[in-house]
Amino acid sequence: MSDGKEHGSGSVEPGDTSKRVGAEVIRERGVDPEELREKLIDAIGAEFTTYYYYTNLRMHLAGEEDYKEITEDARLEDRAHFELVVPRIYELEGSLPNDIRDFADRASCPDAEVPTPMDDNGGFDTSDLEVEDILEVLLEAERCAIRTWSEICDMTRGADPRTYDMAQRILNEEMDHEAWFIELLSKERDDEINPAGHFARGEPGDAPYSTNNRFNDSA
């Protein structure tokens, strides 16, 4: 009996699988779930492309093993952000683009490319590749992510606790990342000590706030 039970029924008919209460309650609270999920696709497009681009950036920090390790933490954590949010997109009746080029095109942050052109042999022209230029790309990528997840927090606060919780956990890690790269770039470029308060994550890419269900060691 649902008689007298305030939440026993609502705008979705019993047994109707064409609609989701999980989306309708958000709409009732003033957020357009379709707009939100498209924004989430853009946001994790950026996380996923960053994961890819950081692979290249980290490799080109050749000989700077400490920088490499920290970039690896950020790289794996960005992947954890992608993994964390993908199911939310499907819950909101969205999907990842079928074509990865579309996915990369709509990413809400710029491609974090190695800051040097390719040479004629298909590799990078590393003759004037500077560590500080790589650190600057990393820093600006993190800043873009902070802006993106802050917007999503603003959009969902008080209306969609599930997305808000994901966004704020991701934001925590992006802010860590920004602090790391400020510390490294300050030292490398300006010889300034600007500590992040960071020592080391437990394991590479630990993602203390955002890791999805730890169903295997790589997730």
Add this chain to the structure above:
Amino acid sequence: MTRSSNETWTVTIVVPEDSSLDEAGETYDLEVGADETILTAARSAGVWLPADCQQGWCTTCAARLVDGDVVHPNARRYYDEDDEAGYILPCTAKPRTDTTVVVDQYDDFLEFRAANDRPPGNSKLDS
């Protein structure tokens, strides 16, 4: 360090009547330095214009230039067609004269980019 120029310009921000922003129908005159972006100047004046990447990439901030002249020295994706059609990205746009812009043009701009086969037009409109 490069020294900033002291020059400032008056940027008039027009928020269309049919905008979903709280400021719909309002017009603001801001003094914007030559080294300042229109978005930063607007937000510091309390006009919270839409933006996301703030690197001239995502197009969330798209606006229309109705008068004046701006430059986009740091935009990551800004094409000649955008310039010719009078679209700007206020997150990276810096004034070079007194300028008037109509903000909150994201939807129209996506259509425009799609019609010109430029990202993120089709990738977002097809979804």
